Amino acid sequence: MNKILITVLFLSTFLCFSQEKNSENWTINEQAQYKKLTELANYINNKEKSQISKDSLFIKYIYFDYVLKDTVNERKERRLATFDTIFYYFRKTLDSIGLKKLDAKPIRFYKNHKIYEPFDEEKAMESVNKEKMYSKDKNVFAYFTKEDPDSPLGALLFEPNSNKLAAWIMLNQGGYKYFLTFNLF
Numbered sequence: 001m002n003k004i005l006i007t008v009l010f011l012s013t014f015l016c017f018s019q020e021k022n023s024e025n026w027t028i029n030e031q032a033q034y035k036k037l038t039e040l041a042n043y044i045n046n047k048e049k050s051q052i053s054k055d056s057l058f059i060k061y062i063y064f065d066y067v068l069k070d071t072v073n074e075r076k077e078r079r080l081a082t083f084d085t086i087f088y089y090f091r092k093t094l095d096s097i098g099l100k101k102l103d104a105k106p107i108r109f110y111k112n113h114k115i116y117e118p119f120d121e122e123k124a125m126e127s128v129n130k131e132k133m134y135s136k137d138k139n140v141f142a143y144f145t146k147e148d149p150d151s152p153l154g155a156l157l158f159e160p161n162s163n164k165l166a167a168w169i170m171l172n173q174g175g176y177k178y179f180l181t182f183n184l185f
Helices: 002-022 028-044 054-061 073-097 114-119
Strands: 102-106 140-145 154-158 165-167 170-173 176-179
Touching: 028 054, 028 073, 028 102, 028 140, 028 154, 028 165, 054 073, 073 102, 114 154
Parallel strands: none
Antiparallel strands: 102 140, 140 154, 154 165, 170 176
């Protein structure tokens, strides 16, 4: 019995230590964003579309404030309908890989990976007016499978004040990559 108790104690200590080590160089915002992301993933995991409340999504997890405050009701309704289509991509990734197999960390930890190129000023293309076209890496996470953490699958953008998820699709147009988002912040 003592051996079992010692083994359980050792494993729990090890698991807690490894989780703490995983986020030891994270900012307070990054920790809050990761927490918000895991809460969102747990909320939608294995739920049908009809079981997911848009109110809950927008109040707690997804930054959609700009759209919800739109004074033109027709435009607001159109964007809400479009949200369903785009949110499906996020849910599909979670459902196909599985909650227990996915994880995420700040994209700044991938500076030597291709996923970081849109955030690398040195590698950025110049626009017509000779400005570098790159994005800041602050408030951006890369998500990956726990089996292969060195090969990120995509990027997630968080709104810095609320730490809510703002975008989960990165578009590539004319060599410039940017997030597809409904909001301006």
